[in-house]
Amino acid sequence: MTKDGSGKGDKKAQQYGVTPQSTDFNDWYNEVVKKADLADNSPVAGAMVVRPYGSALWENIVRWLDDRFKATGHESLVFPTLIPMGFITKEADHVEGFAPELFTVSKIGTEVLSEPYVMRPTSETIIGHMWSGWLNSYRDLPFLHYQWGSVFRAELRTKAFLRTSEFFWHEGHTAHADEPEARAEVRQMLDIYHEFCRDVLALPVVRGEKTASERFAGAVATYSIEGMMRDGKALQSGTSHYLGQNFSKAFDVKFQTREQKEEYAHTTSWAISSRIIGAIIMTHGDDFGLIMPPRIAPIQVVVIPVGRKDNFDAMVQEGETLAAELRAQGLRVKVDRRDGVTNGFKYNDWELKGVPVRIELGPRDLEQGVVVVKSRNSDEKETLQRADAVSGMAARLDGIHDWLLERATTFLREHTLNVDSYDAFQTAIEAGNWVRAYHCGDAACEKSIKDDTKATTRNVPLDDAEFFSERGEGTCVKCGQPSAYGKRVIFGRQY
Amino acid sequence: MTKDGSGKGDKKAQQYGVTPQSTDFNDWYNEVVKKADLADNSPVAGAMVVRPYGSALWENIVRWLDDRFKATGHESLVFPTLIPMGFITKEADHVEGFAPELFTVSKIGTEVLSEPYVMRPTSETIIGHMWSGWLNSYRDLPFLHYQWGSVFRAELRTKAFLRTSEFFWHEGHTAHADEPEARAEVRQMLDIYHEFCRDVLALPVVRGEKTASERFAGAVATYSIEGMMRDGKALQSGTSHYLGQNFSKAFDVKFQTREQKEEYAHTTSWAISSRIIGAIIMTHGDDFGLIMPPRIAPIQVVVIPVGRKDNFDAMVQEGETLAAELRAQGLRVKVDRRDGVTNGFKYNDWELKGVPVRIELGPRDLEQGVVVVKSRNSDEKETLQRADAVSGMAARLDGIHDWLLERATTFLREHTLNVDSYDAFQTAIEAGNWVRAYHCGDAACEKSIKDDTKATTRNVPLDDAEFFSERGEGTCVKCGQPSAYGKRVIFGRQY
Known part of the structure; x- marks a missing residue:
């Protein structure tokens, strides 16, 4: 069998405890999330706890996107988590869209609030309010703002990363002097999302415009990138909205034009959330567990020292030496130092976690100057000269990226x-x-x-x-x- | 006059609108925060909006600390923002400490909650709860966890960065098999905070143990770093707590020891918050505004092209060339491209924002291969060979760091x-x-x-x-x- 989901998985999966995708895709997903240490349930209804491996993945996502936002001239800000309830009701479509999902804060300390706050479901309203104070002249524009943070929308049935009452995202918010500039921004961000998915996450996504009934609450036009999961369902993986003057009129975001007239700003908003981790899992995963796209993987290469009791510590040291050589190339490498578990357990554990490349290093290999290399997308172990394994690692990871993207693209087209x-x-x-x-x-x-x-x-x-x-x-x-x-x-x- | 606060400031301050420190330190602080674009008031009681310059500063703080946490083996996680009210009441001292400050969520969508949630004032309780599920054996320990995020504690009188109902921080949480290891962790983190303040922020701080009445609610021992502001008041700039087994007993965080006995974990927690920005402002600022410590400054060098209408664009281009040479040394550089304001306005604007070094670049300078350099801590402009200005910039910034640290240390000792x-x-x-x-x-x-x-x-x-x-x-x-x-x-x- 090959790793593209055609059979052998069943036995191994039973042995190591992951339900095959073909048996129950939903069970497979939930088990992978838990067993790969991405996330856990929490005692708060609808919210998850993101564990270190999931958090490291999210941090890599944040860093890539954040660098890109800055490189395209955007500035981060931090707005309050709470929004006065009265703000939400100012834009008519907006309140209709979000009212059923709001978390309401009605008491602070011992004081019962006459006007409650809501925990932000999104921040267009409070940002519009602040902008109206900051904006005077066309010279102040554009505002190119974004923030990272949590948002809160009630969900009845929770599914880690995909559907949680609290989720994590950036929300971009920009204001422009005219519609063409605003629409160009909307497109620019959609294209950055597309590039991120394709070139970093190995996710093929379709860029397009939403139909009217699927638009963001309050938008003139909503664009999305849509990915296909391995069960054939779609995951909306990012959105970019042209809001026209809807929010600027509701929040009085106006400015004096070059011609000394008063005009409302044209605004946009755009977001990718922690749902994208669900897309990574469900696009690339197989019956053995996750496959992490190499360019975002928290661990790109895991080194497994294979020793016996009497030489295990020495082999761990050799593993660290090898890891240092790989890290010198800018790679993210972990040495598995655990001594209470079998090699077989380790191999399966790292396959479940989807680490793109595993290197096994035994005493005899060391003597012969070779290492055993296994890519996550292949069944074959390769014995390579150590120097070649090191110097070829970046290209190997690129190859795995290409393989994942091609496999997912073929799947998308065929389905x-x-x-x-x-x-x-x-x-x-x-x-x-x-x-x-x-x-x-x-x-x-x-x-x-x-x-x-x-x-x-x-x-x-x-x-x-x-x-x-x-x-x-x-x-x-x-x-x-x-x-x-x-x-x-x-x-x-x-x- | 020199920039250490001895007089000339008054006139200039009046002209450009910053109240001198000696006239009213509180007004000076509030004006600097607003005029330097660090933060603004928000429509949410007790909460601020952090503007781009303040956000960029916080991001630099986050990145340095985050790298250090990872380098010392800590892992980030993300816990929910909400905590079941019943968790807060489990540790007796803890609830007594935090009850008056809690934000209560009692409604989600249209559902009124039978047990309300609180927005986290700190996360020991929910983390303890999760740990109890994750911890089995001594082999699982230590847990070395931290998260970045917002916390919520009601404040009546708000002051940006210093006292806000929502503030930003990391909270570190670790669990250990025994007291000595836990106490060593507490000390390690205190020392990292100290190193960060001294070597990055140029803040002299005193490491010490809090007296019993100033301990964190629920701690066995609390350690702090304390800094002195230029009005002589103290700012607690970071804390590290040994929690003993108080929280592990309240949340059943126990494990099987090597000797097969059952034992409660010894836990710690530690934090630096967005208050540290207040410490930077009030330790280093002067009557002209902020002085950003160079190693954390969002902009380390600002280049001001000095041109007339007919050659301004060309000078901006030359400014970008110079900026590129400085950036090639790893420096954070901005070119002031504004053409609607005077040079004098720009000089004062960047002094107010505390940019450590300003370079003025005019057409005649360009011909002669020189630039005019002014350090924020000096009144003197220096004309330097361009190549020398570039090659000497890193050392100049180090010099400003040393000057700031020495000035603040002298002030601390004298007061x-x-x-x-x-x-x-x-x-x-x-x-x-x-x-x-x-x-x-x-x-x-x-x-x-x-x-x-x-x-x-x-x-x-x-x-x-x-x-x-x-x-x-x-x-x-x-x-x-x-x-x-x-x-x-x-x-x-x-x-």
């Missing part, structure tokens, strides 16, 4: 079907695919499809998206009316 | 008085000093001093602290009983 009848639509969705179909653009029609199939529109791919961007016209797959959007829309079930 | 009578004690405190006095160690006696003078014990310096560590015996400065602690205790008014 996205062009469909022109509603029967075929329903069959395709039921079988765990996305479908590409013409649609009339009517929200009620969209809803009837959702009611029938649980599939929603994912997005309308941009003209220059790598996938599914061809223009065309047809009739609505559900109601037969002429198609909207000038191309097929992607439908799928989603997380 | 800490040995006192042996209660009259002298009161006079010294009233005049804005710390005092070193013998004390009986009785909490009621300590309280009566506080009631008289508003001065509290800061700490009892460790035997190997750089300041005020000499051992000795005497009689209590207040009540005349024999002294405790084996040395003089530091008293002072505090923020």
Whole structure:
């Protein structure tokens, strides 16, 4: 068997205790999250505890994105976690979208508050309020702001990283003097998200615009990147919104133009959250556990000293020497120093955690100047000259990245079907695919499809998206009316 | 005049609008925070908004400390922001300490909670709860954990960075098999904080143990670093607590020892918060505004292209070239590209923001291959060969660091008085000093001093602290009983 999910996993999985994906994808996910030490349940309804391995992964995600935001001229700020309840109700669509999910703070110390606060579900409102105080002239613009932090939206059924009442994200917020500049920002950030997914996480994602009924509460236009999980469901992996002047009018964010007129700012917001970890798990994982994309992996190479009782400490020292050589190349390396467990246990533990490359180092290897190397995406162990293993490691990791991206891209293409009848639509969705179909653009029609199939529109791919961007016209797959959007829309079930 | 606060400031301050420290230290602080774009008031009672310049400073603080925590084997985790109310009440001293300050969440969506949550004032309780599930054997120990995030403690009178209902920090939490190892951890972290203050922030701080009445709620022993502000008040700048088995007993954090016995873990916690930014402002600032310690400064060098209308763009380009040469040395450099304001405005703006070094670059300088350099701690402009200015910049910044540390150390020593009578004690405190006095160690006696003078014990310096560590015996400065602690205790008014 190969590692792409075709069979052998079952026995090994039973032995080491991970339910195969094909048996129950949901169980597989929950077990991997726990056993790989990514996260644990918490005593707070709907919230998780992120454990060190998950936290290290998130930190790498934060650092890459943060560097990119700064490189594109954005500045971080820190806004309060609480928002006056009255702010949320100022933008009509916004309150409708978020009211059912709000955490309400009604008492501080012994004082019962006359106007309660809410824990932020997102920060457009309070940021709009602050901007209105900071903005005077067109010379002050653009505001290119973002913050990292937690947000709070009540969830009934929790699933680590994917659906938690408290989750972690950055929220970008920008204000511009005119619509074209604001829309260019919206696109820039969507493209950065796309680049991050493809080039760092090895996730193929489809860039497109959301249909009206799937827009962010209060947005004029919402764009998303959508990824396909190995069960065929979609995960919205990042969003970028053009908010028009909706929030600036609600919060009086106006400025004097070059021509001395008063104008409301055009604003945007954009976010990637800790859900992206769910996408990594469900796009790359297999029956042995996680496969960490090498460029974001907390541990890129694990060195396993293979010794007996009498020479184990010496082999650990040799392992550290080898690790130092790898680290000198800028790689993130761990030496497994545990002496209370078998080598077999260690091998499976690091496979479960998805470390891209394992190096086994035994006394005989040391004498012969070789090491045993195993890539997580291959069944083969290779015996290599030690110097070659070290000098070739960066290229090996790049190769694993390419392999993951190609595998996921093939999977995405194979499970996205062009469909022109509603029967075929329903069959395709039921079988765990996305479908590409013409649609009339009517929200009620969209809803009837959702009611029938649980599939929603994912997005309308941009003209220059790598996938599914061809223009065309047809009739609505559900109601037969002429198609909207000038191309097929992607439908799928989603997380 | 020199920049150490002896006079000329007044006129300039009036002109550019900062109240001199000597006129009103509190006004000076608030104006500097706002005008230097560090922070702003928010519409949420007790909470601030940290603006880009303040956020960049905090990010540098976070990064240095985070790297150090990881280098000493600590792992980050993310625990929920909310804590079940019932957890807080489990450790008796803990609830007594925090109950008056709690933010209570009693409604989620439309559901009124039967047991409310609190927004964390600190996380010992929920972390203890999780640990009890993770800990089985001595082999699992130590747990070396920390997290970055916001905490919430109601404050009536807000002061940016110093006293806000929401503030930012890391909280370290560790669990150990025995007391000596736990105490060594407590000391290690205190020493890291000390090193950070001295070597990165140029802040001299006194390491010592808190007296019993100033301990953290639930701790066996609390250690602190204490800094002196330029108004003579103390700022507790970091704490490290030995919690004994108090929290592990409350949360059942126990393990099987090597000898197969059951034992409760010995735990620690430690923190530095966003208050440290207040310490930077109030230790180094002068009548012109901030002075950023060079090693943490968001901008270490600002380049000001000095041009006229017809050659301004060209000078900006030259400024960028110079900035690139400085950045190639790893320095953080900004080019002031604003063209709507005068050079004088720019000079004062960057002095207010405390940028350690300013370089002025004019067309004639360019022809002659020189630049004009001004260090923030000097009144002199120097004309230097461009290459020398670049190659000497790192050393210049180190020199400013040393100057700041020495100035603050001299100030600390000069304003800490040995006192042996209660009259002298009161006079010294009233005049804005710390005092070193013998004390009986009785909490009621300590309280009566506080009631008289508003001065509290800061700490009892460790035997190997750089300041005020000499051992000795005497009689209590207040009540005349024999002294405790084996040395003089530091008293002072505090923020």
